[in-house]
Amino acid sequence: MAHAKTVWITGAASGFGLLTAAKLAQSGYVIVATTRQADARREQITQFISHYTQHAVVHVWELDVRHEEQAQQIAKQIIDLYGKIDIVINNAGYAAGGFVEDVPMQAWREQFDTNVFGAIQVCKAAIPYMREAQSGCLIQISSISGRMGFPGLGAYVASKFALEGYSEALCLEMAPYGVDVVLVEPGSYRTNIWERSLEQMHAPEGSPNHYYAGKLLASMQQNARTAPEPDPVVNLIVKIANTADGKRKLRYPIGKGVRAVLFSRMLLPWNVFERMLWKAIGVVIRRNRHHS
Template sequence: MAKSMGTSAGKIALVTGASSGIGLLSAVELARRGMTVVATMRNPERRGRLEDAARAAGVLERMDVRQLDVTDFDAIPGVFEKVAADHKRIDVLLNNAGFAVGGFAEDIQMSELRHQFETNFFGNVATTKAALPIMRRQRAGHILTVTSIGGRIGQPVVSSYTASKFALEGWTESLRLECAPLGIKVVLIEPGAFATDIWERNSELGANVTQADSPNYARAQRFQKEVIKQIPQADATEVATLIADAAEDPNPRLRYMIGKDAKIQWAMRTILPWKWYERILVNYLKLRD
């Protein structure tokens, strides 16, 4: 249940990837809680959906839309310092920007794997590093990073995505310990599958994946058909509510897993012997060669 404006009034939140999906919904929810939201996006021409949602929620005046591509590493520190100068502080950073490269690991080129890491890992590291000096000065702040159930459990056919999210989980867990004495709260959000643009507009396939001479061509086609059948319907508003709750919590946990599918998968992975788990997954996802 969404909360109304409370102790968050006057706080400043910066969200990456606010043009769609979880980033957009979280930006609106944080504004509904009373925060001023610096809603960043790589292409501000795509601000329309966010502004419509913010207007409908009556919080458009608390939205400050700015351009930020999380892979523009040289520009990121300047953007954060300008936000801190204009708004006097940054209380919450929501590292949300991300996308998924699909394809069997054998077919993924090194450049494609690197591209995945540039956004999902190095991009989120760069924004966090830009926020840290500001939050250190304040001796306060919340850094929330959206990983995935794929950051806890290996997922077939998205090994690049899974690897980038595992890396982010490890880096963030270490950071949590370093930041605890500084008053900076570091949090991981681990969603299962929710209906957003990541499944279609923002999904990318490795260049070799669709080539008929790929050794994985037949099973890639089969897998893709399965994925299309299972494009998630779950409403990502649930994730946005959890994010806003964690951003308002003075003592948040390190990890928040969300989504029935994620919780079932986590239970299967941790309770079943690996051999059984593997057999179930391979059959269920039609991975046989």
């Protein structure tokens, strides 16, 4: 029996994940929305999606992406019910804030456990079924932070750089099997990832970085207030999901000024770019050094 396309979305309780689930349900997808607190969020998720369509097929299942066995179990449940996994959207993630020396090593490990190893485990759970079907798409929600560094977000940036490198290698590995791998790279949008980052900012009072961390925090708070709604990113994810296998690009940067910033990062001497970035935060860098 033929079924509608199935999509497995991690971190589906809010932000890009929840909105994407609703938009894809509206397009007729079977939605498998996973979150760490499924019992507490199930009614909220299904009610939100019902505002977009009354005919959605939605499963809200518990998944902590840090647990490999749970990811394997979710993949098997989808196969048992529908016989295929068409799209995986790795959206679960968060941003740990703070200067490198101020962020405890445990926080670094937790950042990578979710943003990197969690995404890897979900992909590894779905890949065997996609490979056998010779079709499918793995969509990784990355960030502009996966293409360039930002002060005070070293752990998050490092995790997104890792996700980008891993996904590029995976894209090459999956090409012979007809499975696409895609990186969506948003700039700043109004989602709760930045609220969590601001709440968990590692900026101890006695830190030598306290002044600069304060400047950075003020800049992040301003960006959070003025960031646009996430709809353009969600619409892009839906477009990618609806694109035929083999027709998708590897990278999709999106956001106001994102392409210009990436272009500047590539072309400008590092010391010029460095000063420009800090100036945008409100700090003047007077030293003169040259990096290739």
